[in-house]
Amino acid sequence: MDRTTSPSTLTHIGLLAKYELTKRFSNKSGMISLIAFMLIWAILLLYPIKSASEFIMLPSFKNVTEALFGPGSLRHLFEWPVAEFAVFWLAALYLFPMFSIFIAADQFSSDKQRGSLRFLTLRVSRTSLFFGRFLGQMLIQFMLIILTLLATIALASSRDISLLLPSITTSLLVMVNLVIILLPYTAAMAVLSLQANSARQASIFAIILWAVVSIVIAIVNMNFPQLSWLNWCLPGSQIASLINTQGLSSLALAPIPLLQTAVILFVGKVLMSRSAL
Numbered sequence: 001m002d003r004t005t006s007p008s009t010l011t012h013i014g015l016l017a018k019y020e021l022t023k024r025f026s027n028k029s030g031m032i033s034l035i036a037f038m039l040i041w042a043i044l045l046l047y048p049i050k051s052a053s054e055f056i057m058l059p060s061f062k063n064v065t066e067a068l069f070g071p072g073s074l075r076h077l078f079e080w081p082v083a084e085f086a087v088f089w090l091a092a093l094y095l096f097p098m099f100s101i102f103i104a105a106d107q108f109s110s111d112k113q114r115g116s117l118r119f120l121t122l123r124v125s126r127t128s129l130f131f132g133r134f135l136g137q138m139l140i141q142f143m144l145i146i147l148t149l150l151a152t153i154a155l156a157s158s159r160d161i162s163l164l165l166p167s168i169t170t171s172l173l174v175m176v177n178l179v180i181i182l183l184p185y186t187a188a189m190a191v192l193s194l195q196a197n198s199a200r201q202a203s204i205f206a207i208i209l210w211a212v213v214s215i216v217i218a219i220v221n222m223n224f225p226q227l228s229w230l231n232w233c234l235p236g237s238q239i240a241s242l243i244n245t246q247g248l249s250s251l252a253l254a255p256i257p258l259l260q261t262a263v264i265l266f267v268g269k270v271l272m273s274r275s276a277l
Contacts, residue, residue: 016124021140021143041147045155049091049155084152096178097182100182102203103141103144107137109201126272137189149175177250180258181236181239185236187260188209190265191268237256
């Protein structure tokens with residue numbers, strides 16, 4: 001029986017999370033993934049983000065966006081204290097969830113195929129294993145968020161050293177937002193990896209699931225507009241609304257992914273306790 005409230009359970013969760021973090025940054029495949037991730041963001045920072053941040057400060061750009069999307073449609077985009085972070089925000093809202101689907105895809109599938117999950121559950125509870133792996137994946141993504149934010153701070157400061165302090169304060173808000181956004185994605189991948197036989201299969205399951213659920217919700221909304229609240233059931237449903245936010249207002253939608261995460265983790269815990277490993 002799982003002892004979910006015992007100190008040993010919390011200790012095991014912490015140790016498993018620490019091991020996941022260490023494993024990701026110490027083995028060969030983990031380092032390759034890290035290098036690939038950093039190269040992608042280096043290209044984004046040096047070209048699209050740097051160029052766009054210079055362009056976004058031009059009055060003509062604001063006029064173009066108002067002509068395309070309507071007056072005030074992206075007004076908060078021009079209120080960011082650091083232009084680089086305005087562009088980073090737009091890119092990160094979509095890229096980090098996409099990375100999360102692939103980074104967190106192998107929480108259980110490989111171990112299940114090798115039969116090592118059964119070995120692990122002889123030493124720790126299934127609850128500890130499930131939440132430890134989930135927390136470990138979140139710590140990995142937290143480290144990646146920190147690295148990209150530090151690079152963006154350096155980029156902004158190289159343009160104007162007076163932007164250092166506002167860059168740091170802005171990055172803290174962005175960091176909190178991104179961690180909250182990634183919570184339901186990572187939880188969903190934990191559940192899907194329990195059902196998949198490989199990380200690749202878990203990623204495919206995720207893409208299919210998101211596509212099918214999005215289509216079903218769109219059809220339901222078309223025929224039953226009163227059920228529009230169903231849009232909030234899908235992880236990432238609030239991202240489009242977050243684009244035109246800035247500062248503390250960006251946290252107004254945080255309860256949505258937090259609630260999604262709680263529900264998904266509960267489903268995952270039940271599946272973990274009943275799965276034949």
